[in-house]
Amino acid sequence: MAELNVAPDGSGPHKTDVIIIGAGPVGLFAVFELGLLDLKAHLIDILDRPGGQCAELYPEKPIYDIPGLPVVSGQELTDDLLKQIEPFGATYHFSQMAEQLSRTDGGLWRVTTNYDTVIEAPVVVIAAGGGSFVPKKPPIPGIEEYEDKSVFYSIRHRGQFAGKKILVAGGGDSALDWTINLQPIADSMALVHHRDGFRAAPASVNEMKTLVESEAMDLHIAKIKKLNGENGQLTSVTVEHKELGTYDIDCDVLLPFYGLTMKLGPIANFGLNLKENLIPVDTEKFETSEPSIFAIGDINSYPGKLKLILSGFHEGALMSQAAKRIVHPDQKVIFQYTTSSSSLQKKLGVK
């Protein structure tokens, strides 16, 4: 895979031509269309890698409706797009969310992420698909009271759990990996899962079972019923076991890992017109209610919209023409084909 230029958290202010929010297939292809017009881009994504839903939801699943590709998996499409846009040298900001949008004194847009990365550009393109991927929250009554105090859905600093009585919930890779990773520093470690079967990698499952056999941790095949504690501090979790009935597991930290779900997130506060969590755009430039802010792919809406990857590609091409006129108002845009234009071929590095 192409080597990506990934910027460190909290860096900037970076200056670029276009800030793309979302590094899914549509955001990635926008880099190509912008690049042909000599526009540079920075991409921001909540995931730790490019590909969006293609990478997170269906990396292995076949896609049959990409023009010219009879069948391609989500991961293959992502890898091919990265190869296709490699000549244009985009900069990536992963594992963070575009949190704030403001204007600079010089009339640029300034996007700030939740890890304080700052990027400034004359054009913003929202290619955020179904929104940011965020951890699923179990619908356990009263869980909000404990969130970020003793219930955590993601872990940024492993050390904060040293010496704690930890209960991990879930059966996937995140649940198993964190169980194994935190067990050595925990006061006690337990894993709760609703069935005696795990979708996590078999090697991790075996490692967890070895820890259980050596009594280094507990495994509960049970369902979480209730959280017990006060002022946000857990003391135990009540679970229900098919044969054993209901009992409490002592813990001071609960780490639920039930996968990710998409939420619109802070984009809702960017001051753009929204309609049912989608961003209405025109179909000439795919511009939002705010001039020089565009929305392409699944996140936009217009009469006849189809949420297809191929629609997002088309939208990116038209958006790029409009973006060019904003970034370089004095330059005349000549429409050219990659087949025949030696200047485009030079940009692509094939000539």
Place this chain on the structure above:
Amino acid sequence: MKIHVTDRAGVTHDLDAVEGWRVMEIIREHGLPIKAECGGACSCATCHVYVDEAWLPKLHDKRDDEEDMLDEAFEIEDNSRLSCQIIMDESLDGLAVTLAPGIEPN
């Protein structure tokens, strides 16, 4: 053909069903609160339903990928299924399901 879908408030909706459609698609098309965010790829667990006990024997068994994906759903019971994995046909005319918690759209 009909399916009967009970929402989280306990209200049952009788929905026109279409042969060949996924039960998830029928529920979504009628505007009931089901996120179904992966669109039927058995990749998200946000179309989780409880199938009425009487109908369980009429359904095909869960494949491994459905069983695995149910791990990311909440309050799993023995009659839990992903409604994107149930394809409508005449033998399911009258199917009754209840929407599970945690699948509402944002």
